[in-house]
Amino acid sequence: MPFNRPTLTELIERQQADIESRLPGSDPRLRRTLLNALARSMSGVTHGLYGNLEWLAKQIIPDTADAEYLARHASWWGVSRKAATRATGSIIITGTDNTIVPAGTTWQRSDAVEFTSDVDATITTGTATVSITAVIEGKNANTAANSPLTIVSPIAGLDSTATVDTIGLSGGTDAEADDQLRSRLRDYVRRTPQGGADDDYLIWAAQVSGVTRAWVYRHELGLGTVTIRFMMDDTYVDGIPLAADVATLQTHIDALRPVTADVTVVAPVAVPINPTIKLSPLTTSVKTAVQTELADLLHRGAVPGGTILLSHLNEAISRAAGETNHVIVAPSSDVTHTVSQIAILGTITWQAIP
Secondary structure (H helix, E strand, O other), X not given: OOOOOOOHHHHHHHHHHHHHHHOOOOOOOOOOOXXXXXXXXXXXXXXXXXXXXXXXXXXXXXXXOOHHHHHHHHHHOOOOOOOOEOOEEEEEEEEOOOOEEOOOOEEEOOOOOEEEEOOOEEOEOOEEEEEEEEOOOOHHHOEOXXXXXXXXXXXXXXXXXXXXXXXXXXXXXXXXXXXXXXXXHHHHHHXXXXXXXXXXXXXXXXXXXXXXXXXXXXXXXXXXXXXXXXXXXXXXXXXOOOXXXXXXXXXXXXXXXXXXXXXXXXXXXXXXXXXXXXXXXXXXXXXXXXXXXXXXXXXXXXXXXXXXXXXXXXXXXXXXXXXXXXXXXXXXXXXXXXXXXXXXXXXXXEEEOO
16 A cells, blocks of 8 residues: 655644643643644654655666666666767868968857867868867757858958868767656666677667667568667757767777677667648647647657558548647558658648648
């Protein structure tokens, strides 16, 4: 039977009844009496102790533990919270030839997020490419290609505005949330390490910052080979890892895999689903709700080589808040993919229902 923590009022009544039973006629319920004050004082202390016991009861189980104690539970099993990382990439700077831009030079976005250069750079034929790293950790520093950055302290001979190159600034991730750490700890405890089983590769992949989903394929490239595909849904809009992310995970897996396994880490090939939907009512709020439901469906159900069922698309749209009727014009049937492909949500074309 579960334990019910008594309220402060219940504790006061218990104390008063106990005093009255031991000192008949004392009437400890009178407002301005010493016995009433003692009953209320002891009840307050006891109520605080009950509260501490209730809190401690939550900390002894990983499912309900707060952040600090959850991390201690995880560390006992060798599972660590994934730290936040900084976004990196390159920018194109312009200016007078032979102008030297020292390492540590700071640029900032229009929202004041700052980046510093990693090495010295020299302007040649009017431009130079400079590698930079975000000052702050987290995915907020990830920046789209061709975005402008402004130098914080001007340098003679250097233009004040730089441009993010065509790859963009990426790799910034937030510290792992409690729910994600809790899920990884549960998976680790439930899936006993076996020195190279499918679950082992999934656990190893999840240890890398930014990795949200992963899949393992045996013998895809021949006997003794293992192929790993993964996604970074919280880092990139489409969730598809970049080449640098693939290299990072490959290095991590190589340090843990069995020596006899030939492991290849690759990113899935994104295949956008561009639905045409007749919708009623055709309002901004309902369209946003439909888009959110479809994105959630693909996040939960899309796997490399998987099939997106038309019935599931209809179900997702029907769940959208405010939707009363809809017709999917396209796609007209289930959407299939090869083993290297994964479905992502592309552009939705909206039509009104007559």
